[in-house]
Amino acid sequence: MxxxxxxxxxxxxxxxxxHGLRFRLAxxxxxFFAVLLGAIGLLARQNLKNEADSDMRATAEADWGAVKxxxxxxxxxxxxxxxxxxxxxxxxxxxxxxxxxxxxxxGEVLEDSPTYAxxxxxxxxxxxxxxxxxxTEGLPQGETHIxxxxxxxxxxxxxxxxxxxxxxxxxxxxxxxxxxxxxxVDGFTRTYLLLTPVMLVLSSMLGWWLAGRALGPVxxxxxxAHTITGSNLRMKIQTRGAxxxxxxxxxxxxxxTERLDQSFEQIRRFSTDVSHELRTPLTAIRGQxxxxxxxxxxxxxxxxxxxxxxxxxxxxxSIVRALLLLSQAESGQLALQKAPLNLGxxxxxxxxxxxxxxxxxxxxxxxxxxxxxxxxxxxxxxERLLSNLLSNAIxxxxxxxxxxxxxxxxxxxxxxxxxxxxxxxxISAENLPHIFDRFYRVRNAQTNxxxxxxxxxxxxxxxxxxHGGHVxxxxxxGEGSRFTVELPTGGDKPATAxxxxxxxxxxxx
Numbered sequence: 149m150x151x152x153x154x155x156x157x158x159x160x161x162x163x164x165x166x167h168g169l170r171f172r173l174a175x176x177x178x179x180f181f182a183v184l185l186g187a188i189g190l191l192a193r194q195n196l197k198n199e200a201d202s203d204m205r206a207t208a209e210a211d212w213g214a215v216k217x218x219x220x221x222x223x224x225x226x227x228x229x230x231x232x233x234x235x236x237x238x239x240x241x242x243x244x245x246x247x248x249x250x251x252x253x254x255g256e257v258l259e260d261s262p263t264y265a266x267x268x269x270x271x272x273x274x275x276x277x278x279x280x281x282x283x284t285e286g287l288p289q290g291e292t293h294i295x296x297x298x299x300x301x302x303x304x305x306x307x308x309x310x311x312x313x314x315x316x317x318x319x320x321x322x323x324x325x326x327x328x329x330x331x332x333v334d335g336f337t338r339t340y341l342l343l344t345p346v347m348l349v350l351s352s353m354l355g356w357w358l359a360g361r362a363l364g365p366v367x368x369x370x371x372x373a374h375t376i377t378g379s380n381l382r383m384k385i386q387t388r389g390a391x392x393x394x395x396x397x398x399x400x401x402x403x404x405t406e407r408l409d410q411s412f413e414q415i416r417r418f419s420t421d422v423s424h425e426l427r428t429p430l431t432a433i434r435g436q437x438x439x440x441x442x443x444x445x446x447x448x449x450x451x452x453x454x455x456x457x458x459x460x461x462x463x464x465x466s467i468v469r470a471l472l473l474l475s476q477a478e479s480g481q482l483a484l485q486k487a488p489l490n491l492g493x494x495x496x497x498x499x500x501x502x503x504x505x506x507x508x509x510x511x512x513x514x515x516x517x518x519x520x521x522x523x524x525x526x527x528x529x530x531e532r533l534l535s536n537l538l539s540n541a542i543x544x545x546x547x548x549x550x551x552x553x554x555x556x557x558x559x560x561x562x563x564x565x566x567x568x569x570x571x572x573x574x575i576s577a578e579n580l581p582h583i584f585d586r587f588y589r590v591r592n593a594q595t596n597x598x599x600x601x602x603x604x605x606x607x608x609x610x611x612x613x614x615h616g617g618h619v620x621x622x623x624x625x626g627e628g629s630r631f632t633v634e635l636p637t638g639g640d641k642p643a644t645a646x647x648x649x650x651x652x653x654x655x656x657x
Contacts, residue, residue: 182344545572545573
């Protein structure tokens with residue numbers, strides 16, 4: 149059995165790069181990775197931006213609460229309360245007033261900062277809308293939104309209302325710049341966009357390498373299939389030991405080549421056997437005719453030569469008829485007429501037919517037939533199966549021996565069993581695997597050469613197989629043989645018989 153250690157034993161297969169499976173797998177991997185990188189980048193950028201907005205929103209709302217500690221309204225004008233001697237407080241107030249707008253209820257600006265002026269003072273309609281917003285318990289009054297100045301710099305603005313001691317409403321807006329946190333988001337985006345092509349190139353290389361590594365065993369199988377011919381079907385591919393799908397593919401390929409090798413071997417053996425079987429009677433006919441031509445002098449001598457030739461011609465006809473019938477059967481040209489068949493009644497009829505040949509041979513032929521053993525089968529073919537088994541059993545059982553036929557329940561529900569056992573010469577262990585081969589005939593010390601065509605058991609195996617059953621044999625030299633045929637009843641799907649073998653493994657034809 150030849151094993152393939154390396155792919156280099158085979159010539160490389162020529163494939164179109166673009167249309168190759170490796171290229172498509174690598175491209176699919178890169179496209180998937182690119183989409184994944186894009187989705188991750190967009191998600192990360194949006195999360196960073198949302199975090200920045202959330203932080204600045206909280207800061208703006210905190211500043212709104214701080215403003216009310218330092219800003220008062222007197223005489224309808226705002227003024228700030230600040231301790232000039234406290235640098236921290238002065239810085240805090242200055243920061244609060246950096247982005248700041250204070251108007252009355254009609255939108256007239258009472259005080260603002262240059263930064264807010266660059267953003268744009270809110271319209272009177274917008275101011276009245278914000279002043280009319282209801283107060284939500286636990287939240288600052290007003291609303292928070294993002295606005296941009298003329299240069300495009302974003303600001304987080306919180307706008308709401310203040311009231312003086314006379315319950316007059318005023319509009320107040322303060323804000324914080326989003327330039328720094330948004331700059332961090334933009335920096336991340338630029339860095340990510342710069343790194344993405346590098347990651348795609350690296351992923352392309354990795355995808356190409358992974359695809360090549362994954363397809364290596366597939367290419368090995370393809371190369372092996374490319375070089376296998378009828379003369380080297382024993383070639384095998386070594387599995388990788390990973391027990392994955394590729395190892396299963398390699399194992400299936402090895403099993404396929406093994407089956408093909410067996411089929412080719414059977415064909416070669418069949419051709420040799422047919423040639424041998426046909427050559428022997430043809431040689432005999434030719435010899436008899438030549439002897440008659442050169443030595444026969446009387447009509448009786450010519451008649452005897454013709455009779456001997458006719459006997460050999462009849463043998464040739466028997467071989468051809470048997471081969472034709474078996475070929476038709478295996479090719480599906482022999483139609484089966486299946487019907488419910490009582491195996492006990494059929495066996496009783498066949499046993500009666502073989503009583504006279506058994507008595508002439510001095511063999512005791514008996515039958516034990518259980519009632520109700522019904523199978524779904526073709527009567528003619530089942531009768532041929534039983535006749536072939538009985539013929540062999542009587543032929544190879546010496547005088548004083550016995551042949552026993554039994555019909556009864558099978559090894560499981562939905563099966564019936566037919567057994568033909570004899571006390572004959574038996575079959576040696578080395579011959580048992582081949583007895584269902586065409587033209588195979590057993591030689592041993594007691595029989596020397598078994599007579600017959602060597603096709604009877606091939607028919608037995610085929611008939612059992614096409615009926616969905618199986619045939620098994622047990623034998624010991626000098627003790628006899630036991631053939632067991634199990635057939636389905638044809639009702640509910642039968643349970644798998646414990647002793648079942650595939651008929652194809654027995655039928656080596």
